[in-house]
Amino acid sequence: MDGELWDVTDAEGVPVGRVHRRGDPGFPTGLFHIVSAVCVVRDDGRVLITQRAVAKDWALSWEFPAGSALAGETSGNAAVRELREETGLVALPESLELVGRVTEATALLDLYVAHGVRRSTLTLDPKEVRDAAWVPLAEVRARCEDGQMAGPWVERLAVLWDALVRASKVARPYPQ
Template sequence: MTERTVVVGAAVLNDDGRLLAARRSAPPDLAGRWELPGGKLEPGETPEHALVRELREELGVEAEPVARIPGEWPLKPPYTLHVWTARLLPGSADPEPLEDHDELRWLTQDEIWDVDWLDQDVPAVVEVARHAWEAPAREA
């Protein structure tokens, strides 16, 4: 049996309840599509530590995981996506697209489907919307 590699994603919510979306700039087959920021676990790392590290590396922010969104979503084998809500720590810099992204957007509940999410992120975004705003969102 092939071991799964966990990829952590962050549903970063600001104080206004907006969700942070990141537009991919690489690789070419993903460029221009939107995702929840995050990345792969390193050996010996907990998912929560990976999330904090990835947000620092990708966006230049200090954040903390708040709660795990129930579920896991298959990505390109052997990867599986797990998502946490996260919040920026007081005094953290504003997020910037530092690695693999060229734009960031803070989305309200009404704007969440205004971006072209990566297909594999759509089911996770649906669950994030259900938990973050406690209202039904677009079905995956």
């Protein structure tokens, strides 16, 4: 959303004591903000992907639920919040496993895997998400190859694919 405040971080993701308002020009050169994403894995091995709303950039492309961490928010907490806001699914920060980080022009993208997310009906935020699908992980790769995934996700998954495959196969019980 326009107007949200992000912590500005160094290349390691450590806040440098500044914030930047989303949508404002002049993001500081050589610095970053945190973007968190989560790949939810069901017990049957299928993963959740969401289709971006028509009004968003990369409209109607597919992705994992994701968004920017707000000022003062950890990467894991941002992943949990974004998942809940976009899909209605509830995960606990301690249920997340960090797959890896990708450095982009002004963002550090952290991808997490969440196993054992409590069953819940998907409740999609229409401002963010048009549709959702539970698919085999191999279908995510196929969607990258045929142009259905949002462009940034093609590059991200090229870097993180092997780690994502490993993390998605290791089931962890949902913390009580």
